[in-house]
Structures are given as C-alpha cells and as structure tokens.
Amino acid sequence: MLISPEQHDIRRYFCQVYTKWCRQQPLDAMEKLLAGWMQEHPEYNAVLSQPQAAAGSVPHPDHGDGSNPFLHLSMHLSLSEQYSMDRPSGIRQSMDMLAAQLLSLHAAHHAAMGCLASMIDTAQRTGQPLDGATYLACVQRQITKV
Numbered sequence: 001m002l003i004s005p006e007q008h009d010i011r012r013y014f015c016q017v018y019t020k021w022c023r024q025q026p027l028d029a030m031e032k033l034l035a036g037w038m039q040e041h042p043e044y045n046a047v048l049s050q051p052q053a054a055a056g057s058v059p060h061p062d063h064g065d066g067s068n069p070f071l072h073l074s075m076h077l078s079l080s081e082q083y084s085m086d087r088p089s090g091i092r093q094s095m096d097m098l099a100a101q102l103l104s105l106h107a108a109h110h111a112a113m114g115c116l117a118s119m120i121d122t123a124q125r126t127g128q129p130l131d132g133a134t135y136l137a138c139v140q141r142q143i144t145k146v
Contacts, residue, residue, distance in 0.1 A: 011070050014038075015051035022049075030077075037076040040106050044069040075116055079109050088132030094139045101143060111142045 005013075014034065020027055021035040038048065047054055047069045054070070079095070086092040099108035115138035123130045 007070075010074070011054045012051055014070055014073060015048050015054050018045075018048035019051075033080055034073065034077060037073050037080075040076075041069070041073065044073070072113075075113050076109055078116060079112055088136050090136050091139065094136060094143065097143050098139065111145075112139045115139050115142065 017027070017031045017034050018038055020031065021038060027035055038044065082088070082091045083095050095105070095108050095112065098111055099105045102108050102111060115135055118138065119130055119132075119135040122128070122134075
C-alpha cells in the first residue's frame with residue numbers, strides 16, 4: 001500500500017530527522033539515508049532547524065537560489081531508492097557511470113534530477129504513468145554531456 005503523506009507531514013519528518021541527526025540520536029535506515037543527504041547540503045540547515053516555519057503554509061519555500069530544500073532532498077531520496085532497487089532497470093549502472101564521470105555520486109544525483117523532474121511533470125500533465133524508459137534514456141544522455 002502506498003502512503004501519500006501531506007506536505008506538512010513530510011516537512012515535519014525532515015525536520016525531525018535533522019534534529020535527531022544534530023543531537024546524534026539513533027537513526028533508522030531511512031533517516032540515515034536522509035541525514036546523509038542533509039550533510040551534503042548544509043545550506044539547508046537553517047530551514048531544517050525551524051520545524052514550525054518549515055511546516056507553514058508556504059507551498060514552495062525558496063532557498064534564495066530558487067531551490068526547495070524539501071523537494072531537493074526528496075529527489076535525492078528517490079534517486080537513492082531507485083539505485084538500491086535498480087528500478088527502472090539499468091538506473092544503477094547509468095548512475096554509476098555518471099558518478100564516475102562527475103567524480104561524485106552527489107554530482108550524479110544533481111545531473112539526474114532534471115530527468116526525474118521531467119518524468120514526474122510529464123506524468124502529472126498527461127495523466128499517464130511514469131515513463132521509466134524515457135527517464136532512463138534522459139539519465140544516459142547526461143553521461144554523454146559530461
């Protein structure tokens with residue numbers, strides 16, 4: 001069964017994980033994964049340290065550079081999960097190749113995020129299922145751009 005939490009619940013969860021991580025409290029597997037990406041993005045610390053503000057009514061908090069910290073970290077989680085399951089089939093190899101070329105898994109995630117966002121946007125606009133083949137092809141094109 002898929003769980004579809006509300007936006008404020010997701011933001012609250014991210015802030016709770018950030019607090020636990022800062023206090024060096026035990027983290028479960030998903031929290032460890034999320035905390036690892038939080039560590040890669042210290043520019044989000046101010047937002048994550050204010051759960052009341054983060055859970056507020058602003059739908060897309062701008063971090064000054066146009067990024068939404070919660071969306072950005074969620075995309076890192078999504079890419080990590082795709083990698084762990086190799087879904088769509090071939091994403092693990094493609095991400096490994098991209099990371100090798102960019103010398104960083106983090107940089108590979110950032111290169112693939114546009115493809116992920118495009119796939120989600122297309123599915124939402126057209127009402128069609130997510131197109132893993134087109135998404136994978138987009139990620140593979142990122143390899144040749146490097």
